[in-house]
Amino acid sequence: MNFNPFDKLRASPSRNLRASPSRNLRASIPEEILNIAEKLQKAGYEAYLVGGCVRDILLGREPKDWDIATDAKPEEVQKIFPDSIYENKFGTVAVKATRGLAQIDTRISADNNIRENLRGNQRKSALNMVEITTFRREGKYTDKRHPDEIKFAKTIEEDLSRRDFTINAIALALQSAKRKAQSANDSRFALSDSLIIDPFNGQKDLENKIVRAVGNPEERFNEDALRLMRAVRFAVELNFEIEPKTAEAIKKHAGLLEIIAKERIRDELIKIIMTPMAAKGIELLENLNLLKYVIPELREGIGVTQNKHHIYTVFEHSVLSLDYAAKNNFSLEIRLAALFHDIAKPRTKRGEGPDSTFYGHEVLSAKMTARILDRLHFPKNLIEKIVHLVRYHLFYYNVGEVTEAGVRRFLRRIGPENVDDFIKLREADRIGSGVPKARPYKIRHLLFMIEKVKHDPISPKMLKVNGNDVMKILNISSGPKIGQILNILLNEVIENPERNTKENLESRIKDLGKLSDDELKKLAKQAKERKEEFESGIEEEMKRKYYVK
Incomplete structure (x- = not known):
């Protein structure tokens, strides 16, 4: 998508929110997502795109994941989507992505990480499972990672207030089920009537390239300490800067990483390392006091000078x-x-x-x-x-x-x-x-x-015949004549690899067997010279490839 959303999306107050009609926003939403939203709306519930997919749409990026928030309770979602899966305590229901009558039959594990696609006769969707989460409000986070209990909220505003960063606390409401295909073969649809819900000015932070915690940053990091790593990850993935108050809160609460599962820290570290801005990520981890809880051994090299071979x-x-x-x-x-x-x-x-x-x-x-x-x-x-x-x-x-x-x-x-x-x-x-x-x-x-x-050496071993074949065809015992014939055959195959067939070589052995010893010696000598010349040519080609002498 080639557009600047900030030229077209300007917030205006509504319901005490930062909300703006986005009729001019040209975003493509997969048909599967629109089908799910339409079913929720027809059942009398609200449906919003939330989280990273909205952020990516506003940045003109292709979203990797699509998440929907709704006021429908999990059991109500399951009634609308009978084949859905609800195997967690966080109010998230996994719904099979459908494209019209076509459906992908997908099984999902309890941890929502391992998916097994089952074969079927129906045309598969481009998506697997879509997560639908009931509006939630904050509770107590004893383990600094997950809420002790799930408390459902009534509005999207309250749900957005529990999210980590302002750039992820934006919702997109589909106000109309009417949509028009961009082309006959295109499975994606243009957004024609929607509303951007932005109570924390996330669009402004996107425009200014800022990672800012929602509300009180200390509260956000106390709720979920993995957000300390996520702040760095978003900064390097998007090439954003971390807002000063958010950065200070990270420094203050860096020690909370000690109670986070190592696997979760590892996953965030990998995401940081796999960005083009990985070096900035390591520097941020150090500047924000996080590195000593992730890879303290690296810090031992700070200020350690090296020898004459290094300037750093x-x-x-x-x-x-x-x-x-x-x-x-x-x-x-x-x-x-x-x-x-x-x-x-x-x-x-x-x-x-x-x-x-x-x-x-x-x-x-x-x-x-x-x-x-x-x-x-x-x-x-x-x-x-x-x-x-x-x-x-x-x-x-x-x-x-x-x-x-x-x-x-x-x-x-x-x-x-x-x-x-x-x-x-x-x-x-x-x-x-x-x-x-x-x-x-x-x-x-x-x-x-x-x-x-x-490089495999050029030798008679490349031929489809060997010395035993020569002795058998010519009815002779071992001797220099066998090597001479094989070298002559090798030269012929070098000149024309298509000649390297058992049938052709056996025929040539019979022909060469009729020659005198002197004629064979002469041909074998010429063959050896051509082989050496050929090998020299290969070596020269390799040298040119690597620009060496």
Whole structure:
């Protein structure tokens, strides 16, 4: 969507709300969502889009999730949608997404995370399940994460007042069930008559790129301490700034993270790390006193100077390495390896100044990385991959010093499948050190050498026949003639790979068997020269690929 919602959406007071008619708002709502809203309205209930989907619509983004709030109680929602699932205590009913008569049959687990799509004859919806939540009002949060009991509210205003940030406390009411398809084959519909409900000026904060808590920020973070991490996540996902009072409240209540499940912290951390602004996220975690409750080991590198090969402190280098990995859209494994690869340097540092050393830091960094990721309950296979990258990130290669045998040993150590990840990690490490080139000559030369040793050698083993076939067809015993014939056949196959069939090669063996020994020797010598020339051409092509000599 190419529009600036802030030119068209201007709030006007109504029912003590910030509300504005949005007839000019060109937003696309999936047909499945409109069907659900229409059924709720026909049953006499209100239906609003709420949360992140409204925020994304106003930002001109494609929403990832669609959530509906209603004044209908869960049991009333279930009457309207008999196949819905209500397996929680938070007033949220999961409804199957339907598109006209077509329906997707989807089963959802109790934790709303694992979904199993069942095959059916009907055309599937683009969505799986849609969550419908009854208006709620705030209660007591003993565990700093979930309300002790669910208290239903009567109005959307009260429901919005319990939400975390103003940019997420905006509702969109569909006032009319009339809608018009944008095209005959389009499953999405243009919003023609709606109302933006914005009691906390969330649209203004969207316009000004601000993350601000709803109402009293200290109360919001006391209710749900995971909001401390979510504030940082939204700031980096949207490239927004955190409003000063909200930031101060985060600093004051940072310690509440200690009572939050590690899995929840991990999930928010991953979302932060996987944004292009991941480095800003780590800096925010530190500036807001959160880092010491998430990855305290990283803080050990703050102010720790390095040797003559670095211009940044250990902490700065780690964050800058992550920054390069994030901005180049590297995988989660590489990003975390970039962040943790030098995490043990403060503990292994010996001496001060340009000649200080960090011997063995890669080994200890790998052990520390394993402990950190295990503490945050990362999956075992992910931990193993990241630890492997950290452990061997300090590989040595210098042009002219490392032989092909050495390159083969290197490949066995790191695993051929991990070469690309190790090179990307080395790039992040280099740029994070302040050097101008991510891939200098010796890295390109290493890639050339790796491809060279991985390249299958050109040999008679590539043929569809072997020495036994030659002896059997010509009724001869082993001897130099067999090798000569195979080399001649190999040369012919190099020239034309389509000749590499058992039928053709057996026919050629019979023809070559009729030649004299001198004729065979001459042809075999020519074949060997052409093979060497061909292999040299392949090597030159590899060199050109990596810009090496």
